[in-house]
Amino acid sequence: MKFFFPDSQDLVDPGFDFEKERWSEARIRQRDDRYAHEIFRKRAFDGLLVSKGIVDGFGGVGSRYSLGQRNRLLRNGVREFFRLDNAPYDLPVMGDCGAFTYVKERVPPYTVDQVIQFYSDCQFDFGLSVDHVIFEFKSTWDADEAAVPPEIRERQAITLQLAREFLDRHRKSKPMFSAVGVAQGWSPNSYANAVKALQSMGYRYIAMGGMVPLKTPEILASLAAVAGVRKPSTKLHLLGVTRTEAIPRFASYGVASFDSTSPLRQAFKDDRDNYYTLDGAFTAIRIPQVEGNATLQKLVLSGAVDQAIARRLERACLAVMRDYEAGKAGVKDVVRVLMEYEHLARPHRSDSPVSKRRRSSTDNESAYREVLEVAPWRNCACEVCRQLGHHVILFRGAERNRRRGFHNLYVFYRRLQRELGRSAEAAA
Numbered sequence: 147m148k149f150f151f152p153d154s155q156d157l158v159d160p161g162f163d164f165e166k167e168r169w170s171e172a173r174i175r176q177r178d179d180r181y182a183h184e185i186f187r188k189r190a191f192d193g194l195l196v197s198k199g200i201v202d203g204f205g206g207v208g209s210r211y212s213l214g215q216r217n218r219l220l221r222n223g224v225r226e227f228f229r230l231d232n233a234p235y236d237l238p239v240m241g242d243c244g245a246f247t248y249v250k251e252r253v254p255p256y257t258v259d260q261v262i263q264f265y266s267d268c269q270f271d272f273g274l275s276v277d278h279v280i281f282e283f284k285s286t287w288d289a290d291e292a293a294v295p296p297e298i299r300e301r302q303a304i305t306l307q308l309a310r311e312f313l314d315r316h317r318k319s320k321p322m323f324s325a326v327g328v329a330q331g332w333s334p335n336s337y338a339n340a341v342k343a344l345q346s347m348g349y350r351y352i353a354m355g356g357m358v359p360l361k362t363p364e365i366l367a368s369l370a371a372v373a374g375v376r377k378p379s380t381k382l383h384l385l386g387v388t389r390t391e392a393i394p395r396f397a398s399y400g401v402a403s404f405d406s407t408s409p410l411r412q413a414f415k416d417d418r419d420n421y422y423t424l425d426g427a428f429t430a431i432r433i434p435q436v437e438g439n440a441t442l443q444k445l446v447l448s449g450a451v452d453q454a455i456a457r458r459l460e461r462a463c464l465a466v467m468r469d470y471e472a473g474k475a476g477v478k479d480v481v482r483v484l485m486e487y488e489h490l491a492r493p494h495r496s497d498s499p500v501s502k503r504r505r506s507s508t509d510n511e512s513a514y515r516e517v518l519e520v521a522p523w524r525n526c527a528c529e530v531c532r533q534l535g536h537h538v539i540l541f542r543g544a545e546r547n548r549r550r551g552f553h554n555l556y557v558f559y560r561r562l563q564r565e566l567g568r569s570a571e572a573a574a
């Protein structure tokens with residue numbers, strides 16, 4: 147099972163100074179910054195996924211690419227743009243339309259020709275047909291087909307029609323990339339019908355779309371229905387789905403690949419699980435930047451927080467973490483300073499029961515004690531943890547947070563290999 151990492155220009159500055167918190171001088175982002183595959187000598191994913199919707203920045207979703215970057219990607223292709231040949235292993239690249247960026251439209255905003263042109267210009271290895279995502283899912287609709295709303299049926303019909311056109315043009319123009327069909331559905335049977343239709347068009351690699359919000363049993367039920375029609379030679383890809391515990395069962399249903407941003411994003415989006423280990427996750431230690439944190443700045447401006455005190459506590463937190471790493475401070479001292487800053491930065495009124503509840507869910511004292519006692523970064527072999535030490539566990543600024551995301555990718559890949567009964571070193 148191959149894991150594709152959906153990149154949205156996730157780079158780090160290799161010369162960032164973590165003590166002074168300064169970027170390297172004369173840094174040119176695209177030239178000097180590094181992708182995850184340039185940080186790790188050993189594999190942290192099997193390929194990249196690049197979405198047209200992210201490159202173009204459709205509608206309300208802004209592009210993660212500058213105009214110059216976009217032009218360079220189209221002119222030089224993905225291998226050169228992402229410096230894939232710097233990685234000591236092969237990284238195939240899959241392109242898709244990024245249907246979630248235009249989910250609110252009635253029809254996809256791209257023509258089949260535009261998408262084929264995009265995949266050809268970028269020199270992708272795999273290109274997904276143009277699809278229209280369906281987020282509704284009800285297993286009961288299989289017993290009551292008349293209940294399926296017409297606009298949902300229409301989305302599947304559009305997706306299949308565009309897949310047919312896509313494969314026709316692909317056969318005529320013979321571009322370098324392999325065509326992958328996308329199946330959209332709203333129930334186990336409707337997914338099976340989509341896969342059946344795509345197979346009869348001639349697709350042998352089919353991506354299952356719209357499964358991101360589904361519960362694991364719903365995904366498994368759909369894959370079981372698909373198994374009833376799937377030809378042995380048809381490979382499946384799961385779009386945006388990460389359920390490591392279900393990976394062996396996915397594999398048994400013919401899933402050959404999947405992609406997910408979760409390992410990267412949880413490093414800075416999740417309330418709790420920010421730092422992955424092989425068997426679980428730890429909470430990162432929040433030391434917000436007084437200058438860069440919107441919530442804190444609001445409290446300062448309203449007079450609720452004294453900026454000078456906040457700055458002093460912020461510095462004290464960084465200092466006590468440094469001392470902890472050097473063996474000069476104990477867990478108790480560190481937690482005391484961290485909580486003093488946290489209570490200043492996130493004050494809660496004690497008169498409202500809602501605030502009390504919020505306080506107990508946001509109070510990180512026990513989570514901090516746990517992560518400090520284990521100090522998991524000291525036992526991680528990845529390049530990020532080796533180079534950063536305790537800075538990797540600090541929830542603070544993009545350079546640290548994104549590197550923790552890279553670490554998560556590295557660990558996630560090793561979890562995946564373990565689930566598959568392979569050693570990551572053998573896979574790399």
Ligand SMILES: [Zn+2]
Nearest residue numbers: 526528531553
């Ligand atoms: Zn690590």
